[in-house]
Amino acid sequence: MEYLLELATSPAAWIALATLVVMEVVLGIDNLIFISILTNKLPEHQRPKARRLGIGMALIMRLGLLSTVAYIVQLTAPVFEMFGQAFSWKDMILIAGGLFLVWKATTEIHHSVDVKTEEEKTLASTVTLSMSAAIAQILMLDLVFSIDSIITAVGMTEHLPIMIIAVVSAVVVMMVAADPLAKFINDNPTVVMLALGFLIMIGMTLIAEGFGAHVPKGYVYAAMTFSALIEGLNMMARRAKRRKAAEQVTQH
Template identity: 25%
Template sequence: MESLWLEYAWALLILIGLEGLLSADNALVLAVIAKHLPENQKRKAINYGIIMAFAFRFAALFAISFIANIWQIQAIGAAYLLYLGLKHIIQARFGKQNENIHKNDKKEASGKGFWPTVGKLALADLAFAIDSILAAVALALGLPDSPLGDFGGMDGGQFIVVLLGGIAGLILIKYAATWFVKLLAKRPALETTAYAIVAWVGVKLAVITLAHEDIGILDPHFPHSTIWTLIFYGVLIGIALIGWFAPSNKR
């Protein structure tokens, strides 16, 4: 029994680290999406974003079996993240780059800019909540059954691990979002980096969707395999490092 709880404790530590990465991504995206707003609206929008992140992730905890089994939910999350990330990257790379992007920023910041921004934050939060819960469930389901019975469609001990990991992620989002707003002012290159990370997380959700038993294009074990995990986090860290060390061009 002692070894069982040690295994659970180790899994929880790993999950907190994993949720930390996803929460940092989520917080960075909140900061980037709200970046164009005036300062008072920016803080308000980010606070709304944090509240929605809390709501969606807690809702996801109690809809684990639904999210894990309905591939359409996963596909919508993947499609939205890919759209959000690639749209910005293509604009920045092939459009009139920063000039066009900032013209759009000014348009969004005026008039009806606030609520459309909150809407974008909600969609991004929902997609990240789906990804977060799927990652947590994938890790927790590898644990042996506990003597705590069943809850939320899974073993009680596994559910507690997912719950505690999710709470840790939410705490990190709360404190990281404000920090990222300040960081973006110093390192503008991180804006495109954030959208590249968004697109890459979208790829991850797409892989999970394609491996769903009702789709069957990929092997169902592939999204949780060691090789894909190494590829995903290797690319994720690579994107973050490139963005961090990229020249901070003033716009």
């Protein structure tokens, strides 16, 4: 109890908590984009349930990993060496997760640009993914992002209560943002392509990190923000054109 009171009255602890909450929310964006795109392939009545299940299991997984922080930290220890490069369990998990993300995003892009009738596309999107398959894929990526998230948390603070509050806060934000983000992505086909491009970039970043090449996250998120702003301007321009065309039709 004294330990918790000491933390509650420590300005350094509050600064660490605020910084870690922001970091965890930012890291959660990657996971949320993947969950939104994946669940949008399910029948509409199953989507909210799948999102809640996916994000809920992400919370359980992260809290479970936090209870084994000492073991998680050991994942960064080298396991074997190849061509002069040492690989840890964390590296291998990041490489596997990155490859999966690149494969999944590339497959989704292929389906998006494949020349099919709307009826065939609708049929394919409803039969190629079941609820259990969606949850299994979400869980796989949850594991990759959770380990990355926990190792980031351990690197920023040694206080377990701060880590738990930050992780829970980030997952609550994900839970609140999941449905609006998924609806926005589903209603705007060009945003889907942009989001898939983000997933490929995130996947390549995970692979690079796994091979020991540090990629500053700030650069990745700056590129994502810039691309999103450009897409926002494109959407505004398209709306303006549609309004103008509608006005011209009304005048005639």
